[in-house]
Amino acid sequence: MIHIVLFGPPGAGKGTQAARLVERYKLIHLSTGDIFRRNIKDSTELGKLAKSYMDAGNLVPDEVTIKMLESEVEAHPRAKGFIFDGFPRTEKQALALDSFLTSRNEKIKCMLALIVDDAELSARLLNRAKTSGRADDADPEVVANRIDVYKRETAPVAEYYNKHGKYAEVYGVGNMDDISKRLFKALEEHEQ
Numbered sequence: 001m002i003h004i005v006l007f008g009p010p011g012a013g014k015g016t017q018a019a020r021l022v023e024r025y026k027l028i029h030l031s032t033g034d035i036f037r038r039n040i041k042d043s044t045e046l047g048k049l050a051k052s053y054m055d056a057g058n059l060v061p062d063e064v065t066i067k068m069l070e071s072e073v074e075a076h077p078r079a080k081g082f083i084f085d086g087f088p089r090t091e092k093q094a095l096a097l098d099s100f101l102t103s104r105n106e107k108i109k110c111m112l113a114l115i116v117d118d119a120e121l122s123a124r125l126l127n128r129a130k131t132s133g134r135a136d137d138a139d140p141e142v143v144a145n146r147i148d149v150y151k152r153e154t155a156p157v158a159e160y161y162n163k164h165g166k167y168a169e170v171y172g173v174g175n176m177d178d179i180s181k182r183l184f185k186a187l188e189e190h191e192q
């Protein structure tokens with residue numbers, strides 16, 4: 001099993017690159033943002049709970065998110081591995097993921113972090129707002145809050161993986177194929 005955490009701020013290109021990693025390594029892509037949006041669309045209890053947090057650009061509470069993620073993993077017993085996209089987003093989620101995987105005799109191979117500067121991120125998010133139909137992309141205040149939450153709560157998660165020798169950075173600006181190649185190389189050169 002190969003488990004990868006794909007990491008980066010809103011607008012870093014995680015969704016696009018996750019699709020390419022899936023194609024190359026035949027992994028299952030689990031995007032917590034996508035799963036929440038699907039639940040909102042289907043008006044499930046989980047969707048109703050998540051909506052107010054997402055609309056404000058805040059994180060959905062850890063307990064809810066962790067439980068959801070674990071049941072998604074369990075729903076794919078034949079998977080060759082997973083790409084976690086948008087998870088873990090807090091240190092508590094990172095710890096929960098580690099103990100969940102340990103209980104299954106598995107582990108994270110590495111976190112691949114997409115590095116994109118702030119000016120480029122803002123430009124991409126403004127552009128995405130025109131087509132994504134996402135309420136949290138359309139309101140500049142909400143976008144600013146998401147970036148704030150990222151810096152405050154999520155960026156430290158990179159340090160957690162770095163401490164465990166499981167962190168690799170890839171420059172996330174430029175041609176999309178070049179970025180994919182950088183990711184493949186970083187993953188294949190990673191020791192664990």
Ligand code: ADP
Pocket residue numbers: 009010011032033034036053054055057058059060061062065085086087088089090093136146
């Ligand atoms: P982006 O990375 O562009 O902000 P996502 O689709 O990953 O978009 O996430 C959208 C929203 O879903 C987040 O702002 C948050 O409210 C919620 N969310 C997604 N993943 C998590 C998570 N791991 N923990 C808590 N909330 C999450």
